[in-house]
Structure formats: structure tokens, C-alpha cells
Amino acid sequence: MKTYTMDKKVFPEFIKLVKSKGKLFGPIKQKNKYSFEEINDSSDLDFDYQRTIIGIKKFLTPPKYKTMIFNKEGTEDVFDGDETNIVIGVHPCDIHSVKILDRLFLANIKDPYYAKKRDNLVIIGHSCLPDDNCLCHSTGTDMVEDGFDLFLTDLGDYYLVWVGSDKGLSLTIAADNLLSEETTEESIRDYVAWQQKRSSMFKKGMPSFKYMADIMNLNYDSDVWEQFGEKCLSCGTCSLVCPTCNCFNVEDIIAMNTEEGFRERQLDSCTLPYYSVVAGDHDFRPNRTARLKLYYTHKLKDYIGRWGQPGCVGCGRCVTYCPVNINVVTVSDALFGEVCETQEVCE
DSSP states (O other): OOOEEEEGGGGHHHHHHHHHTTTEEEEEHHHHHHHOESSSHHHHGOOOSSSOOOGGGGGTTTEEEEEEETTTTTEEEEEEEESSSSEEEHHHHHHHHHHHHHHHHSSSSSOOHHHHHHTTTTEEEOOOOOTTTTHHHHHHHOSSSSSSSEEEEEOSSEEEEEEEEEHHHHHHHTTTOBBBOOOOOOHHHHHHHHHHHHHHHHOOTTTHHHHHHHHHHHHHTOHHHHHHHHHHHOOOOHHHHOOTTTOOEEEEEEEETTEEEEEEEEEEEETTTTEEEEEGGGGOSSSSHHHHHHHIIIIIIHHHHHHHSOOOOOHHHHHHHTTTTTHHHHHHHHHHHHHHHHHHOOO
């Protein structure tokens, strides 16, 4: 992996260059929350954040978009995403979430709508420092070696710039006068010291996380699920903010003249009451407990069986935003505690 250094004094010029290559988005503070929004120049950016409300999945699986238009003459597929979107300031956990989405939508049966948006997305990662809700140290997603085009590690007065793809290499070639290929012993020491400092800052973790698939099997019928089901509001917040949740619905919308219409793909959530309703109004999961169990067993167990890793990247959004404190930490701790009690395997 090729590495450069970039003095922060030239960072505004770097942003101007990047902005000339496509529509540029980055973390912007809005009241006390952060979100990825379009930026005009480097002064708009605020890298001092732990998480945005929504990750960069909104550029790949938007809340709502057309996939087809139709009339009496026939149908026509609609593929949005011709314009290049560049997102800067993406943290390692969110980059890992894109790697998971890539496996889901591109590995076996390629989703053409996702593929188009992915091809036109440029990811420029940025280093971060954890807060109390960051869990990526436990999920092994606090570091990233691929899945990005460029990655910036903040080392005080300068950045280490890691190149992760041909797109990233093209940007570094265009920014040749702003970058240096020289990597000194001092920069190596700075990087190691920064990594040690960052690792020491993680406060919240999930020691039982690596056993979660087995724990789910042992406790599939646990009363713990009923307890969480009674608390759950079925609001869908956990799915909305989770960077790997990707459930969607498809709806055909007919114009008032009944002569034409369009097909729309809409972000959905398996925790919402209507999600499992099928023809004849039969509901496979009519209660909150069943829906919540599906959500967590899919994310923390089935993902591992299919892809070799859980569907959680430790971003801490569910911990931060669930109004009744149901999240990967409380669920995994409760299930692990149940195993300890029933199996007598813990001190």
C-alpha cells in the first residue's frame, strides 16, 4: 500500500482539487449532531466527530429511489448515480460497513442499482478517536486496510495519506505537488504513538462478542428476548442508523391518469410491525419479541455463518440512539449472562 505525507497547510488546496473531481461530501455539525453533507470548501468540514447519524450507506442504499418507469408501451429501468460522489472523513468502522454491503449486493447476484452507485463512489477515510459508545475495538473494525480509495491519518501538523485503490492513486497523481513520498522515522514513531494513544482510549467493549454466534444458539429460546420485546418501541431507529442494515421494500406507484407510473425502492426495517405481513394479511412475526430476535440473530449470528463476520461494525449508533437502551451491548451482555447462569461456565 503506497503512503504519502501531506502538510496540513496545503489541505485546503487538496480539498479544492478533490472537489473538482465530483460532488464532495463530508462530516458537518448540525446543532449537536453530525451528518455527511455536501461541502463547498475545507472550512465546512468538522473531523472532530465520533459518528454521523447515518453512515455512508445513504449514498449506496438511499432511503427512496426510482428503479423503473412504465406505461402502456412498456418499461424502462432507471439507474441513478452517474455523477461521482466523493465522501471524505469516513471512519474505519463505516468503511467496514461498506465492505459488508459490497458482499451482500455484489458477491453472488449483483444488484445493478447498488453496483452503479458503488462504482461512482469515492471514499476518503479519516482517522478518529473513540468516545464512550465506540465498540469497534471489540468487533475488530477499528482499523482498515482496504475498502477505501484514500485514507488520512491525522498526526498533528500533517497527514499520512494511504492509497487503497486505483481511484485513490489517480487523486494522488493529480495532487502530486501537495504530497511527499518521503516517510521518515519520525513519522513512523508518530504513527505508532498515535495508535497506542487511540487504543488506550476505548472504554466500552463487548468481551463476549466473539462467542456471540454460539451464545445465540444456546439462548435462542431465552426469556431475555421477551424482556427486550416488552421494552422495544418498534420504532425502527436501530435499523435506520445501523450502517449495515439494508432491508428494503419495492412499491409500484401509479399516476392518477392510470396511464403511467414508476417502481420505487424504499428503505425498510424488519423491526417494524408491517414488515413480515404477506398476502392474506398473514404476519410471520406479529409481536415485537419475534421481530427483535430476528434482527439480532440475523446481525450477530447469521452474518457470521454466511460471510464469516458479524453484521455489526461497532460504530455505537444503536447504543447512542435507541431510546430504550436496546443495543448490541445490552443484548449481548444479557445473553452472555444467561449462558453463564444456565451453563455454569463463568465465574
